[in-house]
Every structure is written in C-alpha cells, then in structure tokens.
Amino acid sequence: MRSRSHLGLRACALVVATLLTGASRATPALWAPEALSSAEYDATPTFSADGAEVFFMRADAGFRTYRLMHARCEAGRWTPPQPVAFAARAPAMDADPFLTADGQRLYFISTRQAPEKEAFDIWYVDRRPGGGWDEPVRMPAPVNAEGSELLPRMDAAGALYFGSDRPGGLGGGDIYVAREGQDGAWTVRNVGAPVSTTHFDYEAEVSQDGKTLVTVSDRGDRSHLYVYVRRGEAWVETGRVLARNDVFQVGPALSPDGATLMFAQAHGTRSGEFFTYILKPGGKPWPVACGR
Numbered sequence: 033m034r035s036r037s038h039l040g041l042r043a044c045a046l047v048v049a050t051l052l053t054g055a056s057r058a059t060p061a062l063w064a065p066e067a068l069s070s071a072e073y074d075a076t077p078t079f080s081a082d083g084a085e086v087f088f089m090r091a092d093a094g095f096r097t098y099r100l101m102h103a104r105c106e107a108g109r110w111t112p113p114q115p116v117a118f119a120a121r122a123p124a125m126d127a128d129p130f131l132t133a134d135g136q137r138l139y140f141i142s143t144r145q146a147p148e149k150e151a152f153d154i155w156y157v158d159r160r161p162g163g164g165w166d167e168p169v170r171m172p173a174p175v176n177a178e179g180s181e182l183l184p185r186m187d188a189a190g191a192l193y194f195g196s197d198r199p200g201g202l203g204g205g206d207i208y209v210a211r212e213g214q215d216g217a218w219t220v221r222n223v224g225a226p227v228s229t230t231h232f233d234y235e236a237e238v239s240q241d242g243k244t245l246v247t248v249s250d251r252g253d254r255s256h257l258y259v260y261v262r263r264g265e266a267w268v269e270t271g272r273v274l275a276r277n278d279v280f281q282v283g284p285a286l287s288p289d290g291a292t293l294m295f296a297q298a299h300g301t302r303s304g305e306f307f308t309y310i311l312k313p314g315g316k317p318w319p320v321a322c323g324r
Contacts, residue, residue, distance in 0.1 A: 058310040060275050062299060065322065067110035068103060073304030075283035075296035076183060078131045078138075083320025087116070087129040087138065089283070093303045098127040100140060108323035118157050118165050120144040127152065128183045133240065133288075135159065139184040139192075145170055152180040154194060174220045175210045183235040183283070187242040193223070195234035195248075204232035207247055227260055227267050235282060239290035244311070246273070246284040246293060255280040257295060259311065273309055291315020 068074070070090065077088040084105040090113070091098050101113035120126050124144040131138050136159045141152040153176040157168040170176065177198040182205075184194045192210040206228035210220045222228055227236070227247060232255075235248035245260040245267060257273035275281045279298040286293055291312040299305040308318075 058274070060273075060295075060297075060307040060309045063294065063306045063308050063319065064299070064302075065110050067112055069302070069305060070113075071302060073296070074101075074306065075304055076128045077283070077285050077294055077306060078129050079285075079319055080131060080135050081133055081288065083318070084322070085131075085135070086110075086319075087131060088113075089127040089129065091127075091304070097122075098125040100126045100129055105322035110322050116165075118168050120147075123147045125152075128283075130183075130185050132186065133188065138165075139186065140168075141180075141182060141184065142168070144168075151178075152182060154181045154184045154192075172218060175218050177220075183237070183248075185237045187238045188240045189242055191238070191242060193236045193238045193245070195236060197234070202228045203230045204250075205234035207233050207236040207245075223267070226269050235284065237284035237286050237293075239286050240288055241290060244286065244290045246286065248282050248284065250280075254278075255282060257281050257284055257293070275307070275309070286311075287315060287318035289315050289318075292318045294319070 072093060073091040075089050077086055079086050087100060087102050089098055090101045099119060100116045102116050103111050103113040120142050124142060124147040126140055126142045129138055129140045137156055139154060139156045142155050143150055143152055145153055154171040155168045158166045160166060177196065179197040182195040184192055186192045190212060194208055195205055196208050197205040201222065207223045208220055209223055210218050212218050227245060231252060232250040233247055237246045243262045247258050248255050249258055257275060259270045259273060260267040261270055275297055281295045281297045283296045284293055292315055293309045293311050294306055296304045296306055
C-alpha cells in the first residue's frame, strides 16, 4: 500500500470465483450526473447533509496522479467540479475526502508532507465562518504511521476508521480505528479479525450509527467490497457486494441512514464511475437528486 501505486492496492489482480451470501440481492445502479462524470477515475465521494455539496477524488486513467474535486448543486444542476482551494501542489497528491455531518471539517489523505516518498497521511481542514477553508492540519501519531493511511471515515461517536499498511498488521494492509481522548491524545487499534484478514484490506466505510462497516479487500483476486454488521462487540461478515467480478470496486460511501452504499467501478469506456447499491430496503432515497 505504499502510495496509491496501491493500485497494487486500488487496481490489483483478477477475478472472484465465488460470491458470499449478501444481505441484499440488489443490483448496483449507475449514478453519473453528466456534470460530474469524466473519462478519469472518480471515486471516494462524500456529501453534505443536505446533498447539495459533494467532494470526491479524481485520478487519471493510469492512476499516476490524484486530486480532490468539489461541486455544488445550484439552480437545479451540478456545477462543473473544481479542484479544492487547499489542494496540494504537484507533485504532492490528495485523495479520499470525508466531510463531517456538520459540514465544518473535511478529512482527506495527502502526500504533501513528503511528496518524494509517495506515502499518504491523514489530514483535515476546517471550514471558516462564512465559507473558505483554513490551512490543512496533519493528524498526529499514532493515527499516521510508517506506510500509508487511506480513506478516513468517521461515525457519529467520533471513531475514525481507515486502512493502513503500517508494520504489525495481519496482512498486506489492515483496518484500524482511532479515538481521541479527553486530553486530545489519539489511541489507535487494529479492528482485528474478521475485518482485518491475512489478505489486503485497505479501505473501510462506517455507518453513522457505527453498526455497519464496508471494506475494500483484495483476497487474492481483484479488490471487492465486503459488508460487516456489529453484533454486540463483534463484527460479523454478511457477504460481498454483488458488483462486477471482472473489475475492482473502491471508495465505499454510506448514506446517512446506512441503507445505501455508493462506490466506484469501471463502466464501459469510463475508467471509474459512481454506482449505488441498496444494502437495506426501505431507506431514504440517496444521494438527494439535484434539482428536486
């Protein structure tokens, strides 16, 4: 997972031969508003609570560069995506945004601390009153460690989940959770089995209620999405998202009620587009349709 040449990460190997029994038999649906879609690989979306603002990662088709994009729903349509105001200067790269529920803080990963190493760390940036953004802040150790940290996602209780290939894991990459103490110090632990495996687990999205987890894992073929539910203090795997076998999926994002999952995968000649998948029937429609 050393950098997003973790397409040793994000674009790994071959094909899943068997499907696990999923919590839903839904079919992924393409979500590709014309204004947001591109010929590049778009992934890891995060929306404001009202659905009128979206941040996401855009990579070139060869996965050599990554940058954060931002768009708004205005006058019934999405504005053309633009790079964020706090974007890193090349050759540094930014990726994997996560907007908190109040819309006031954006977590993301970046190589800006040492572009030559191509290792991603977790950063955050706060929104100023009335708009605009402060200077980005790098998260402290032990949240950041040797190697790369990927896809920071936080539940309503403040538990920050992310993937990392730091030393001491169970496999090529594991899923970790960090919590901030009253003294401001962070503690980090490996989520452990069955979420972290002896394979390559490198992204995790958590529902706001902390009861559903969706990971990206390469279990010897391509990277695919696996769903877990919390039962007591334990995570229990319920199956693989029934997306395409012949391409990889990345960048899971859950709706506020945890009923709908969004992710990215190839579509036709497009290298990466957004898709939605119903995890729990009866949830609220999401994303909110721009213009309604």
